[in-house]
Amino acid sequence: MTTSSKSADFIIVGAGIAGASAAYELARGGARVIVAEMEENPGYHTTGRSAATFVGCYGNEVIRAISAASKPFLEAPPDGFTEFPLLTLRGAMYVAGPDQMAALDEFLSDPPNADLLERIEPSEAVRRAPILRPEIVAGAAFEPAAQDIDVNALLSGYLKGFREAGGWLVTKTQITAMLRRAGVWEIETTAGALSAPVVINAAGAWADEIGYLAGTQPVGLVPKRRTALTVDPGQPIASWPLTISLDETWYFRPEAGDLLISPADETPSAPCDCQPDELDIATCIDRIQQVTDLEISRLVSKRAGLRTFVHDKSPVCGFADDVDGFFWLVGQGGYGIQTAPVLARLTAVLATGGEVPPELVERGVTSQALGPGRLAFDGD
Numbered sequence: 001m002t003t004s005s006k007s008a009d010f011i012i013v014g015a016g017i018a019g020a021s022a023a024y025e026l027a028r029g030g031a032r033v034i035v036a037e038m039e040e041n042p043g044y045h046t047t048g049r050s051a052a053t054f055v056g057c058y059g060n061e062v063i064r065a066i067s068a069a070s071k072p073f074l075e076a077p078p079d080g081f082t083e084f085p086l087l088t089l090r091g092a093m094y095v096a097g098p099d100q101m102a103a104l105d106e107f108l109s110d111p112p113n114a115d116l117l118e119r120i121e122p123s124e125a126v127r128r129a130p131i132l133r134p135e136i137v138a139g140a141a142f143e144p145a146a147q148d149i150d151v152n153a154l155l156s157g158y159l160k161g162f163r164e165a166g167g168w169l170v171t172k173t174q175i176t177a178m179l180r181r182a183g184v185w186e187i188e189t190t191a192g193a194l195s196a197p198v199v200i201n202a203a204g205a206w207a208d209e210i211g212y213l214a215g216t217q218p219v220g221l222v223p224k225r226r227t228a229l230t231v232d233p234g235q236p237i238a239s240w241p242l243t244i245s246l247d248e249t250w251y252f253r254p255e256a257g258d259l260l261i262s263p264a265d266e267t268p269s270a271p272c273d274c275q276p277d278e279l280d281i282a283t284c285i286d287r288i289q290q291v292t293d294l295e296i297s298r299l300v301s302k303r304a305g306l307r308t309f310v311h312d313k314s315p316v317c318g319f320a321d322d323v324d325g326f327f328w329l330v331g332q333g334g335y336g337i338q339t340a341p342v343l344a345r346l347t348a349v350l351a352t353g354g355e356v357p358p359e360l361v362e363r364g365v366t367s368q369a370l371g372p373g374r375l376a377f378d379g380d
Helices: 017-028 061-075 098-109 122-128 151-164 204-214 278-291 333-351
Strands: 005-007 010-013 033-036 087-089 092-096 118-120 139-143 147-149 168-170 175-181 184-189 192-196 198-201 222-231 242-245 251-255 258-262 301-309 316-319 326-330
Touching: 010 017, 010 192, 017 033, 017 151, 017 326, 017 333, 033 192, 061 333, 092 098, 092 122, 098 139, 118 122, 122 139, 151 168, 151 333, 175 204, 184 198, 198 204, 198 333, 204 301, 204 326, 222 278, 258 278, 301 333, 316 333, 326 333
Parallel strands: 005 192, 010 033, 010 198, 033 168, 092 242, 198 326
Antiparallel strands: 087 147, 092 139, 118 139, 175 184, 184 192, 222 258, 222 301, 242 251, 251 258, 316 326
């Protein structure tokens, strides 16, 4: 869709899960919202390449609190949001090797994990994921409530609701210049001019570049490449859990009849249409073959995505301190799908002058913990 000139209350840069969910909440609240996306299809980059699992004992305290508060939406979305369940029970299993038993004990005894995890015997771990080599399993923890997320249904639901509320999506457009004049952002794009009092930067790996155009300090985003391959397991696997090494150096899980495998790599990368690196592919195959009896001779598919972090690995959600009307919604890392519902609501609240709800503040989710002011970054 092209335009010569269009104005709104909010312009959101990026139509991945962060931008789409924020657009949904703002538009349904009565705001006029434009979403500008550089690709032809929303969610093309990180959102569309997610491992798509809701894991409760994942991330720091802020991430866990936002994830827990997001789960009710994913379990029971609003009427008409989607025709499909967003969550399907999967379970997650954390496997400890012989030299990781102390770490396993610490993992299980960590208070936030008390209601999420149970210890299981090595034999039970192998029963749940029969390709594991018994000699590499000294112990394991199991998270029964971990679930698969239907990322496509979630993203589609947000976009549908956004459009139904009068939102406007512009795809295949690059932002070339941004100027703030008389309290309004005037934005030049390859599809025409856009204007709004508030810009919400949900551009993922490209977000610091958008910040540069706006004249605000960067928040120090580091995109990190994550590789995932799928292989034919040669056996029924539908009931297998997400299976992860305790030190997070590999994982595997069922995906549409195939087995998704990953070396859980986090290689810093420039913003790009990320593709799998041959060394990472070889590393993935080697790690999985060391811990399982899989013989991998052919790949069904391969992909890579950029998971973007700031230094403390908490998301950034709040107005810039140095430029008026510029709102950051970035740094979700590997947690963006499972935190989207609450981060979207927080964005809608904070971007319209509200405050973080008390029930989140009690869990450590404060405007200070989320805001870009905590990330003073001079580029040195």
